[in-house]
Amino acid sequence: MKSFYISLVIFIVLLGHCLANKVILVSLDGFRWDYIDVAKKANRNVSAFEEIAAEGFRAKVKSVFTTVTFPTHFSIATGRYVENHGLYNNKFWDPKLNRYFSMRTTADAMDPVFLNYNKNEPIWITNQRHGKRSCVFYWPGSNNPYAGKYPFATFGLYSDLPTFEYRVDRVMDWITRDEFNFCAFYFNEPDHTAHKYGPNSVEVLDAIEHVNNGIAYLLRRIKEIPELNGKLNLIVTADHGMAEIPRENRIELWQVLKYKQSYFGNNSPGMVGLWPEKGYNATYLYDKITEAIKAGKLKKLPCVAQRGPAGTFSFEGELSHATRFPPG
Known part of the structure; x- marks a missing residue:
């Protein structure tokens, strides 16, 4: 079954011939491992994904358990399994704190007592601890301080209102500055549409095309900046997939x-x-x-x-x- 329920697709394009100085990490929420092939068979535009695969490579990864948005994104950010970073669900009970956590509650998402479990350190903080600067746009967990430290640049509290293109423009404003070498940003599609209409719906195919267009815009913006040529790695990945349950x-x-x-x-x-x-x-x-x-x-x-x-x-x-x- 090709590890259907736990496999993700990760795309990496190396825009230089040696180890790059800068990294942009993009997460597409709920982008199931086979969505590109499914969309292509339906004659939908996936040209941006194909361009990345052609210039770089395409690989499968095995997601962590629990395979939902907050735990998996935090595993990507920290390199830890869920049982070690402690965010085992989008909403959970902590018996030691005698409190609930919900990723939808702003106070919880910004409370160090939940996210600093077991001395967690996401990659944007590790990067800064080594003298670099990080910028993050809506990555789950990025509004929280770790050992009192935040990413050097962030974009406020989470909202699904900013378009993909707007997020790209903000990220490019950051990453083109000399001081920034790492940027991560998150987009809530096709997960949002799949929850509403089902993971195999026509609406999800529309969402895949929409995401493809956003990635195409990101690639175009990167190519417009000669200073980034040979100095940027782009990683496009996902947190989990989705299946219909009768x-x-x-x-x-x-x-x-x-x-x-x-x-x-x-x-x-x-x-x-x-x-x-x-x-x-x-x-x-x-x-x-x-x-x-x-x-x-x-x-x-x-x-x-x-x-x-x-x-x-x-x-x-x-x-x-x-x-x-x-x-x-």
Whole structure:
């Protein structure tokens, strides 16, 4: 199946013949690994992506788990697995802080107590620690200080209003200055459209073309600046893909567990995490779900944990120390 649900496409074009001085990193939210080929078969314009692949190369990467926007972007930025950087979902519960985090809440997104977990350091801060300067446009986590440090240039709080072209213009204004050597920026398509209309919709094909045109504009702006010739690496990547799930394949936990009575959860598309309420434990939740599956009341579902002693779960591998991962 070509690792359909975890493979991403990454494009890199080396615009010089040696190691470049500057880097632009672009992330296209929800750009599934096969979207370029799908769009091309539908006679949609993907010429900018093809140009990058022809001048550089195209490769597959395997995304981290949890494969949703905030965790994967933060893994790209820090080089850490989710269990190590601690942002395991777009919204999650931290039992030590006794607080919820939501990427949509400005106060949370700017609170160091959430993003500085385990001494996280994103690449824009690492770059500056080595005497360089970074600029970031809307990359998840870029509004937060790390050890008191911010990227040297950012663009305010997140909004989906600025167009792709506007973002490119701002990035090019930054990267053409001598002091900047690294820039990262994020665009919320085709993820936004895929959530609204479905990942295999005509509207997503439109969004892919729209993104292609934005990349074409970026390439044009780069070529217009002779000073960047041989001095720039461009990386275009994505955080995750998306698949359609038939309605009959839904797993409805409320059929066997009483929400807010026996558990509360951290939910995202394709995954649910269960925290036992007071008076319950993870073993109770696990046993209730297992009984329902055996009785045919609930479809079998994948789980990364196995039942352990005294109301605990034993997680596989690196998850054993991940305090923000729920026990169920």
